[in-house]
Amino acid sequence: MREFCNPPISTQELADLLTMAGLEVEEQHPAAPPFTGIVVAEILEAEQHPNADKLRVCKVNAGTFSPEGPLQIVCGAPNARAGIKIPLATIGAELPPGEDGKPFKIGKGKLRGVESFGMLCSARELKLSEDHGGLLELPADAPVGTDIRTYLNLDDTLFTLKLTPNLAHCLSVYGIAREVSALTGSPLLTPAFPAVTPTVADVLPVKVEATDLCGRFSGRVVKGVNTKAATPAWMVERLARCGQRSVSPLVDISNYVMFEYGRPSHIFDLDKIHDGLTVRWAQPGETLKLLNGNTIELDGEVGVIADAQAVESLAGIMGGDATAVSDDTRNIYIEAAFWWPKAVAGRSRRFNFSTDAGHRFERGVDAEQTVEHIERITALVQSICGGEAGPMDDQRPAMPERPPVSLRVARAAKVIGMPVTQAECAGVFTRLGLPFTESEGVLTVTPPSWRFDITIEExxxxxxxxxxxxxxxPNTPPLAPVTARVRVEAQRSRHTVRHALAALDYQETINFSFVEARWETELAGNADPIRVLNPIAAPLAVMRSSLLGSLVNVLKYNLARKAPRVRVFELGRVFKRDASVQSTDRSVAGVYQPMKVAGLAWGPSAQQQWGVAERATDFFDVKGDVEALLAPRKAQFVPAEHPALHPGRCAAVVLDGVTIGHIGELHPKWRQGYDLPSAPVLFELDLDAVQTRVVPEAQAVPRQQAVLRDLALVVADSVSHDALVASLKADDSGLVRNATLFDIYRPKAPTADIQAGERSLAVRLELLDDAAPLTEERIEAAVAAAVQRVGAGLNARLRA
Structure with missing residues (x-):
């Protein structure tokens, strides 16, 4: 980076400056671990060791480090031979620390009877790479006796930047140098791209059919290249420090220019292209074998580059295997294009991979520099692989237009929170290379071609x-008034609901909103769930419309770990299709997202203890928990059906005439289908209804004493508890205040007063008149009226 901009500040100061400017330096470390005493040396002679087949005795020139003449060093590397230059660890040198964290010190040694005065090093022994195939061979012009750290710039520092998506212009060394120049005022070296003189007339025909895919397409033919040439060591080293291994000279050159200037490009084998290239959207059913070996199926939403016979490249993402360069390549076509970010964004993720090219193009790459960057690539190709270049072919069917953006200086000062002047704003834009015009209090900027993140005043x-x-x-306190958001008294918080369930012996669990499609079909009865376009795992493929599947999965997880008793609950959002829902800041069009609260109980009803006999949790245990959760509001439990619950042991929870959820035992077929030893009891309720509560109202203490009367009523088995109680309380005089069932009796065999299909229900009536004491006559009349009502409505009678 300092080759483009070299500010007079230290490396640490530079890291701090970049971080505070929004280019976070996530990590920094030296290019090589610490070691000392390693110098450039030349092997003068390499003879076979007299006592070992795999060792050689080398005479090594270490320059000033061996004033007495060449050093004798025993080496086992297969490439140890006369005439090469290699790193030499002299006596007293310290190699990088090993696994124990301690450096390895070199001393005089003897191998199979022959003395050795140092060690010749591989790249792996210096921890420069994992290559351990032999000695690290240095260029022939490496000066003997030079410290290897100085020669290879091993004291350089590598920065790992954590960039936000809007900083596409910083995805290159030059882009970061441009930012550093703006931040420090240090001069920026403007690169020169001298045009390569064409020596052949060949031009590859290219047709851009999809201008909404490609706005500019530039290319050039280069003939007679030598792909077997070696990539220069300096380029291999710089690529390695960018995290990119060397592949071949042509691929290395393309990658190098991408890291250097942020321009992804592609090099085709010209002889493998049929007729010409066409830039278009793919057709459904087309396939492409990529450079990574994967064969993908395409559709009309993916851009491609095709020849007369087949698709050859995934536009802006990755090239195809059919036209890839190889050692047999002699003629190439260099391509650099501007792909519209929206046409590239998200495409690689559809095929479960990502590339450096796609990462840049979907954020925006400069459309004005395609020709210049091809000139740079051509010059590097000719200097490394030779070849004759053809004329430049540049097509500009749809160049991006950058509308101007205005900045109001007063508005900037208000948003930033400190005074700024128009001159300061103008100075910032000048340093950043943003062309602008000025008027009183307003600066209008025309975003340059490399800035895709400047669209609004902010x-x-x-x-x-x-x-x-x-x-x-400045450190100034906020001036905005702080207003408490007080919850209405008729609504309790979600945290209060959690506390209430925890007090009922349930433990909270939190699960993914993505669930298995099977859960939705079987437990929610949802045949058309909302599918996740890019699931994080194959089973998590749909959005849940019920919390019950998540709780059953939690039960399975606990049972697999031998849990003897499971009582869990969850507060979570569910997702259902609803065409009436419109897009707002809190909703998505077509998706209804209510909050639910659900619970599951399995195993003994209470922890094992001496005071209560052990029994399994049943429907009525959980029904009591739901009643306690809703208290003081009283819910009705009406027989109902639910896809997840036992048809005969399921009830709808009705509150104020509205069904707010269901409660019941898991359906037998799902108990068997999910391999559960016994069925749990579950409930699921609308959270909004659970949060609603009755505001307490003060009532005077009754001045009169209540009277209790017990009735034993014989009714048919089909008569429900709710119907009986409702009939008893339907008293026009208002004396019957409450009716409570306290006993059920069903004889083993029919008796004179209880026939088959009947049962006796013992009910306690509470009678009260606030105005006057109750006389025996009024009490008897009220009781007789109650018996008459249940007799007429429910065919009930007093037990003899």
């Missing part, structure tokens, strides 16, 4: 703030 305000420096921001 983008310019951000540039002003970060270039001036966040350190300039």
């Amino acid at each position: 983008d310019l305000i951000e540039e002003v703030a970060r270039v001036l420096g966040f350190a300039r921001l």
Whole structure:
């Protein structure tokens, strides 16, 4: 980077500057671990060891480090031979620390009877790479006796930057240098791209059919290249420090220019292209074998480069295997294009891979520099592989237009929170290379071709703030009034609901909103769930419309770990299709996203203890928990059906005439299908209804004493508890305040007063008149009226 811009600050200061300007330096470390005493040396002689087949005795010239003449060193590397230059660890040198963290010190040694005065090193022994196939061979012009750290720039520092998606212009060394120049005021070396003189007339026909895919396409033919040439060591080294291994000279050159200037490009084998190239959208059913070996099926939403016979490249992402360069390649076609970011964004993720090219193009790559970068690539190709270049072919069917963006200086000062002047704003834009015009209090910027992140006024305000420096921001307290958001008394918080369930002996669990499609079909009865376009795992393929599947899965997880008792609950959002839902800041069109609360109980009803006999949790245990959760509001439990629950042991929870959820035992076929030893009891309720509560109202203490009367009523088995109680309380006089069932009796065999299909229900009536004491006559009349009502409505009678 310092070759483009070299500010007079230290490496640490540079890292801090970049971080504070929004280019976070996530990691920094030296290019090589610490070691000392390693110098450039030349092997003068290499003879076979007299006592070992795999060892050689070498005479090595270490320059000033061996004033007494060449050093004798025993070496086992297969490439140890006379005439090469290699790293030499002299006596007293320290190699990089090993696994124990301690450096390895070199001393005088003897191998199979022959003395050795040092060690010749491989790249792996210096921890420069994992290559351990032999000695690290240095260029022939490497000066003997020079410290290897100085010669290879091993004291250089590598920065790992964590860039936000808007900083596409910083995805190159030159782009970062441009930022450093703006931040420090140090001069930026403007690169020169001298045009390569064409020596052949060959031009590959190219047709751009999809201008919404490709806005500019540039290319050039180069003939007679030598692909077997070696990539220069300096290029291999720089690529390695960018995390890119060397592949072949042509591929290395393309990658190098991408890291250097942020321009992804592609090099085709010209002789494998049929007739010409066409830039278009793919056709459904077409396939392409990529450079990574994968064969993908394409559709009309993916851009491609095709020849007369087949698709040859995935536009802006990866080239195809059919036209890839190889050792047999002699003629090439260099391509550099501008692909519209929206046409590339997300395409590689559809095929479960990502590339450096796609990462850059979907964020935006300069459309004005395609020709210049091809000139740079051509010059490197000719200097390394030779070849004759053809004329440049440049097509510009749809260049991007950059509308101007205005900055109001007063608005910038208000948003940033400190005073800024128009001159300071103008200075920032000048340093950043943003062309602008000025008027009173307003600067209008025309975004340059490499800045895709400047579209609104706030983008310019951000540039002003970060270039001036966040350190300039004054420490001022906020001036906005703090207003408490008080929850209405008729609504309790979600946290209160969690506390209530925890008090009922349930433990909270949190699960993914993505679930298996099977859960939705079987447990929610949802045949058309909302599918996830890019699931994080194959089973997590759909959005849940019920919490029950997640709780059953939690039960299975606990049972697999021998849990004797499981009681869990979850508060979570579910997702259902609803065409009436519109897009807002809190909703997505067509998707209804209510909050639910659900619980599951399995195993003993209570922890093992001496005071209560052990029994399994049943429907009524969980029903009591639901009643306690809703208290003081009283819900009705109406027999119902639910896809996940036992048809005869399922009830709808009705509150104020509205069904708010269901409760019941898991359906037998799902208990068997999910390999559960016994069926759990589950409930699922609308969270909004659970959060609603009755505001307490003060009532005077009754001045009169209540009267209790017990009735034993014989009714048919089909008569429900709710129907009986409702009939008893339907008293026009208002004396019957409450009716409570306290006993059920069903004889083993029919008796004189209880026939088959009947049962006796013992009910306690509470009678009260606030105005006057109850006389025996009024009590008897009220009881008789109650018996008459249940007799007429439910065919009930007093037990003899």
